[in-house]
Amino acid sequence: MYPRWLWPSFALPGVVWLLVLFVVPFYAIIAVAFGTVDPVFFQIPVPYWNPLDWNTAWMSEVIGDFAPGQKYWIVGVRTIEYVAVAIALCIAIGYPVAYYISRHAGRTKALLLVLLILPFWISYLMRMLAWINLLAEDGYATRFLSFFQIDTLFVKLGLLDQGAGWLDGQPISVVLALVYGYIPFFILPLFAALDRIDRSHIEAARDLGASPLRAFLHVTLPLSKAGILAGTVLIALPMFGDYYTPDLISASPNTNMIGNQIDLYIRQGPQKTIGAALTLVLAAFLTVLMLYYLFATHRASREAQST
Amino acid sequence: MSAFLAACGNQGTTPTASSAAGSGGSSTPLGPGGIPLARRTNPVTLPLYDDNAAIADGLSAETGGTLNIYNWADYLYPSLAKQFGKKYGVDVKISTFNSMDEAIAKLQTGAVEYDVFFPTTDRLPQLVAAKLLQPLNMSYIPNLQANVWPEFVSPFYDKPGDGETTARYTVPYTIYSTGISWRNDHVTLDVPSLGWDAFWQAGDYKGKVAVLDDSREALSLALMKNGIFDLNTEKQEDIDKALASLKELSSLTNVKTSISDYQTIPEGRTWLHESWSGDIIAGALYYMPKGVKNTVIDYWFPEDGKGPIGNDTIAVMKSAKKPVLAHMFLDYMLDSKNAISNFVDWNGYQPPVNDSDPDKLVADGIIPEHLASTIVKRDSFDGGLEEGQLTPQGQAMWENAWSDFKAGV
Numbered sequence: 001m002y003p004r005w006l007w008p009s010f011a012l013p014g015v016v017w018l019l020v021l022f023v024v025p026f027y028a029i030i031a032v033a034f035g036t037v038d039p040v041f042f043q044i045p046v047p048y049w050n051p052l053d054w055n056t057a058w059m060s061e062v063i064g065d066f067a068p069g070q071k072y073w074i075v076g077v078r079t080i081e082y083v084a085v086a087i088a089l090c091i092a093i094g095y096p097v098a099y100y101i102s103r104h105a106g107r108t109k110a111l112l113l114v115l116l117i118l119p120f121w122i123s124y125l126m127r128m129l130a131w132i133n134l135l136a137e138d139g140y141a142t143r144f145l146s147f148f149q150i151d152t153l154f155v156k157l158g159l160l161d162q163g164a165g166w167l168d169g170q171p172i173s174v175v176l177a178l179v180y181g182y183i184p185f186f187i188l189p190l191f192a193a194l195d196r197i198d199r200s201h202i203e204a205a206r207d208l209g210a211s212p213l214r215a216f217l218h219v220t221l222p223l224s225k226a227g228i229l230a231g232t233v234l235i236a237l238p239m240f241g242d243y244y245t246p247d248l249i250s251a252s253p254n255t256n257m258i259g260n261q262i263d264l265y266i267r268q269g270p271q272k273t274i275g276a277a278l279t280l281v282l283a284a285f286l287t288v289l290m291l292y293y294l295f296a297t298h299r300a301s302r303e304a305q306s307t
Numbered sequence: 308m309s310a311f312l313a314a315c316g317n318q319g320t321t322p323t324a325s326s327a328a329g330s331g332g333s334s335t336p337l338g339p340g341g342i343p344l345a346r347r348t349n350p351v352t353l354p355l356y357d358d359n360a361a362i363a364d365g366l367s368a369e370t371g372g373t374l375n376i377y378n379w380a381d382y383l384y385p386s387l388a389k390q391f392g393k394k395y396g397v398d399v400k401i402s403t404f405n406s407m408d409e410a411i412a413k414l415q416t417g418a419v420e421y422d423v424f425f426p427t428t429d430r431l432p433q434l435v436a437a438k439l440l441q442p443l444n445m446s447y448i449p450n451l452q453a454n455v456w457p458e459f460v461s462p463f464y465d466k467p468g469d470g471e472t473t474a475r476y477t478v479p480y481t482i483y484s485t486g487i488s489w490r491n492d493h494v495t496l497d498v499p500s501l502g503w504d505a506f507w508q509a510g511d512y513k514g515k516v517a518v519l520d521d522s523r524e525a526l527s528l529a530l531m532k533n534g535i536f537d538l539n540t541e542k543q544e545d546i547d548k549a550l551a552s553l554k555e556l557s558s559l560t561n562v563k564t565s566i567s568d569y570q571t572i573p574e575g576r577t578w579l580h581e582s583w584s585g586d587i588i589a590g591a592l593y594y595m596p597k598g599v600k601n602t603v604i605d606y607w608f609p610e611d612g613k614g615p616i617g618n619d620t621i622a623v624m625k626s627a628k629k630p631v632l633a634h635m636f637l638d639y640m641l642d643s644k645n646a647i648s649n650f651v652d653w654n655g656y657q658p659p660v661n662d663s664d665p666d667k668l669v670a671d672g673i674i675p676e677h678l679a680s681t682i683v684k685r686d687s688f689d690g691g692l693e694e695g696q697l698t699p700q701g702q703a704m705w706e707n708a709w710s711d712f713k714a715g716v
Contacts, residue, residue: 042339042699042700042702042703043699043702044412044415071710071711071714072714074714074715074716075714075715078715136574136576137575137576161513161514161561163513164513164514164561165514167514167576168513168514168515168561169513169514169561169562169563170514250563251517251520251563251564251565252514252557252561252562252563252564252715253557253562253564253712253713253714253715253716254557254561254715254716255715256713256714256715260713261710261713261714264709264710264713265710267409268406268408268409269408269522269706269709269710270408270411270412270702270706271703271706272412
């Protein structure tokens with residue numbers, strides 16, 4: 001027989017990876033956020049590694065600025081709005097696509113999956129930079145959209161400022177860019193979930209007299225809930241930290257997300273302690289979302305077992 | 308020279324008496340490292356430390372290996388660097404950064420080792436106090452006194468000590484002004500008569516208006532709009548006024564923040580931009596799309612000279628592996644021919660060398676006549692405004708306002 005330690009040892013590379021590249025750096029961020037700055041320049045972070053020494057001044061300053069009407073409140077609310085709309089669009093666009101590929105694509109299934117992954121052959125930044133040219137005043141995409149009067153439609157719907165170009169600091173452009181950038185990450189796990197559904201369940205529903213719509217609502221949709229959640233989590237986490245999409249597509253402070261504020265302090269500005277504190281606030285917020293996800297999937301799998 | 312520096316340093320690791328005081332005395336607010344804040348009206352001599360001496364005279368250049376240069380992106384003509392490497396038999400490697408904060412943060416870790424660095428003047432006290440730069444031995448840099456405008460041989464931010472004739476840590480690199488650039492084929496505002504207020508009259512150009520993505524420059528613009536010309540102010544009420552104006556600008560024009568004006572103005576992606584003069588020269592010379600003449604670009608700097616004006620510098624890192632060669636590189640960049648080639652063949656930023664005569668640049672057709680306003684003249688520095696080092700508290704005040712503006716409205 002195998003020694004008892006053999007199988008657990010397989011987890012070792014993953015554990016080391018997690019410790020060295022996540023736990024330690026994350027603790028460093030905590031130590032910086034609750035640390036102080038050097039006495040000479042007042043800006044080089046001096047981390048406090050011992051929790052007993054922690055200095056909460058930065059954190060309370062940052063949390064204070066999250067009060068309604070304060071600067072991080074404005075950015076925070078905007079970020080949640082953008083991400084929520086982007087996720088809704090991802091579901092609206094992504095679900096039919098995943099559904100089609102898993103159920104009706106037949107022999108083209110493999111080809112469609114490859115096509116779905118194809119954009120990843122080009123880096124996210126390159127794809128966003130390409131959009132800058134496509135959406136420029138005389139860009140191909142702009143001309144196409146104006147030929148079909150989609151821009152006038154958007155203006156009528158109040159989604160685009162009258163007379164503004166797509167790159168002129170428009171929230172809709174940022175949201176659509178987010179959707180474009182992240183939607184494949186949403187479709188793939190959803191496709192996997194839909195593909196796993198035992199067709200006999202659906203046939204049973206139809207045999208028992210359910211209309212196609214009812215069969216979908218009462219069988220397919222609940223069974224794919226885990227896929228929707230997984231896809232949502234997968235795109236929500238990076239979207240909340242995104243700063244280069246608004247930077248490239250808009251560059252207006254009026255479309256900045258919370259990631260831009262973190263970028264401002266950590267990469268550009270010297271007050272890294274504030275940046276670290278902001279990072280922790282965002283992480284805490286995302287943890288709450290993650291807990292809901294874990295809770296929901298746990299419940300879903302328990303329900304699946306009991307049926 | 309080096310003997311003198313060594314003598315200076317013998318007095319201890321604390322800044323030497325002649326240097327610490329500056330000419331402003333002890334009443335002036337202190338910046339990082341207890342060094343007085345340098346202003347044109349209050350020149351400061353940067354301290355020397357006895358554990359950070361300049362290299363000795365008469366050493367021969369190191370050979371082989373790599374000379375490591377740390378500079379802003381796209382700010383040095385690569386072919387000049389290559390020629391230098393060829394001349395001395397070394398590889399020249401240019402690494403780049405996007406902001407001074409980013410650069411200094413990296414240098415402070417000590418994890419990276421460069422020979423030559425391009426600091427802004429306002430960060431010199433910090434770099435010197437942290438002993439990241441080494442004092443220069445000017446016997447290797449004869450071009451400084453031979454070719455450079457005298458104001459930059461003994462500049463206010465790096466004043467020679469008693470009995471010395473040259474700056475201690477830096478040689479100048481480029482000079483520039485901050486003004487307004489605009490597309491005269493789109494913008495009908497009378498920018499020269501509106502001045503800085505032009506941005507607040509640009510409601511018709513929503514989404515096409517941008518300020519520099521730089522806390523000092525953007526807030527300074529708003530200060531000047533409010534008639535406050537002390538761009539080093541640390542009064543909360545001044546900063547509050549500037550912030551309120553910037554937020555108003557956000558509502559009025561959906562203003563962008565960008566430092567890509569040298570591309571976006573020629574391409575027509577922005578029409579009215581707070582700009583550095585050098586970016587507009589580079590944009591007009593090298594970034595015009597096919598079929599668009601550079602006469603569509605205008606640049607304004609106040610006729611009375613009351614606008615931000617500044618310069619960048621070159622220095623040698625204390626941790627330099629090839630200090631002698633690094634000194635020679637500084638001298639190489641101050642050679643008139645090289646300095647001008649770097650200016651007109653690559654980055655659009657003027658060097659303060661005697662042979663780069665502003666009027667001649669226009670007469671020779673190197674700079675388009677309608678952009679003569681981008682040229683910084685020697686007397687421009689007399690009335691020009693400066694963005695100098697702030698106290699750490701003042702800097703935090705500016706940065707908090709900046710973060711507030713960047714949160715949008």
